[in-house]
Amino acid sequence: MTDMLQRLPAPEVAQQLTDDFDGLLTCVEITPITHDVTSFTFALPGGAGLIFAPGQYLTITVEVDGVQLERCYTISSSPAQPERPTITVKRSPDGPVSTWLHDQLRVGDVVSAAGPYGLFSTATHPARKVLFLSAGSGITPLMSMTRAMRDQALVCGSGSGLSGPGLGEPLDIVFVHCARTPDDIIFRAELEALAAGGLAAVTIICQDDSPQEVWQGPRGRLTLGALFAAAPDVLDREVFTCGPPRFMAAVAEHLTLIAADPARSHRESFVLDAGAPASERALSGTSHLVTFARSGVTVECDAATTVLATAASAGLRLPSSCQGGVCGTCKSTLLSGQVDMQQAGGIRQREIDEGKFLPCCSTPLGDLEIDA
Numbered sequence: 001m002t003d004m005l006q007r008l009p010a011p012e013v014a015q016q017l018t019d020d021f022d023g024l025l026t027c028v029e030i031t032p033i034t035h036d037v038t039s040f041t042f043a044l045p046g047g048a049g050l051i052f053a054p055g056q057y058l059t060i061t062v063e064v065d066g067v068q069l070e071r072c073y074t075i076s077s078s079p080a081q082p083e084r085p086t087i088t089v090k091r092s093p094d095g096p097v098s099t100w101l102h103d104q105l106r107v108g109d110v111v112s113a114a115g116p117y118g119l120f121s122t123a124t125h126p127a128r129k130v131l132f133l134s135a136g137s138g139i140t141p142l143m144s145m146t147r148a149m150r151d152q153a154l155v156c157g158s159g160s161g162l163s164g165p166g167l168g169e170p171l172d173i174v175f176v177h178c179a180r181t182p183d184d185i186i187f188r189a190e191l192e193a194l195a196a197g198g199l200a201a202v203t204i205i206c207q208d209d210s211p212q213e214v215w216q217g218p219r220g221r222l223t224l225g226a227l228f229a230a231a232p233d234v235l236d237r238e239v240f241t242c243g244p245p246r247f248m249a250a251v252a253e254h255l256t257l258i259a260a261d262p263a264r265s266h267r268e269s270f271v272l273d274a275g276a277p278a279s280e281r282a283l284s285g286t287s288h289l290v291t292f293a294r295s296g297v298t299v300e301c302d303a304a305t306t307v308l309a310t311a312a313s314a315g316l317r318l319p320s321s322c323q324g325g326v327c328g329t330c331k332s333t334l335l336s337g338q339v340d341m342q343q344a345g346g347i348r349q350r351e352i353d354e355g356k357f358l359p360c361c362s363t364p365l366g367d368l369e370i371d372a
């Protein structure tokens with residue numbers, strides 16, 4: 001009896017949970033996933049837990065060669081493990097932050113992080129039947145959603161069929177993942193285990209063989225035929241897509257061709273094609289003055305043109321990635337003036353209250369002064 005009592009957690013050490021983190025995360029585990037993809041698991045100060053929706057991401061800041069660089073990485077772990085948020089990062093030859101994480105970060109080191117951010121989630125768009133479409137490292141948010149559904153099913157004790165509280169019927173996951181070669185399949189063992197356990201219908205498509213393995217499954221890219229083969233009932237499903245721009249464009253084309261409901265199709269990509277145009281609407285004919293205070297530059301900005309596009313036209317390169325209000329990379333401080341910001345989860349209300357905004361999805365409502 002005494003032993004049992006001693007094992008109960010004392011109320012004063014009960015886990016603290018937060019859904020609004022901005023501080024230092026300690027790396028507690030590093031797990032190789034493929035030859036160029038690694039998972040990094042972190043602990044919050046004091047053993048606290050992070051409340052997040054599957055599919056959300058963290059903004060990580062590291063110092064590379066004396067320069068603070070910020071990138072966002074999707075949390076790949078399940079919300080059922082709030083005390084161990086994990087990001088899964090593909091090494092990019094042109095990505096100083098991913099390179100730094102792979103080469104420099106060790107267990108016990110700390111990084112600055114903020115989040116969670118983002119609206120790309122099964123929590124935001126709940127459905128009984130889902131179709132996950134990913135390519136490359138775009139699998140990370142979809143794996144977090146899948147893990148969340150799996151953990152939810154375990155809590156529900158529903159046996160092999162996934163079921164969720166409030167949904168009434170078993171959940172139904174179709175997961176299609178595209179990789180370059182078998183060596184590049186992220187979370188391969190877990191995908192195969194999900195399929196073997198009947199928890200998801202999994203299709204993996206590879207473009208080529210790897211030196212060690214001749215791919216036995218579907219080959220090539222995600223065609224409309226392959227999409228229908230994996231999910232004949234695609235029109236009945238809530239679709240979540242994440243991957244590089246070409247993949248996103250192909251999926252969008254397929255879904256348009258079959259007249260899928262755009263309201264049931266959700267997508268996220270933090271990377272734009274090189275040379276993709278900055279988001280601009282047709283000119284309004286009204287303009288305002290935008291001053292970039294640190295650069296000492298003042299330019300006219302049409303009321304329908306984003307601040308980011310205006311900065312670019314003035315020769316200023318503000319950091320940016322998604323250019324759609326999703327990733328938070330362009331977050332800047334508005335020193336004066338007001339903007340019309342059409343963000344998509346890339347900024348928190350607390351940050352807006354502090355005077356921050358996202359230039360990529362903001363148009364001026366009057367003259368602006370920006371700390372850039």
Ligand code: FES
Pocket residue numbers: 319320321322323324325326327328329330331346358359360361
């Ligand atoms: S560039 Fe992604 S939110 Fe602005």
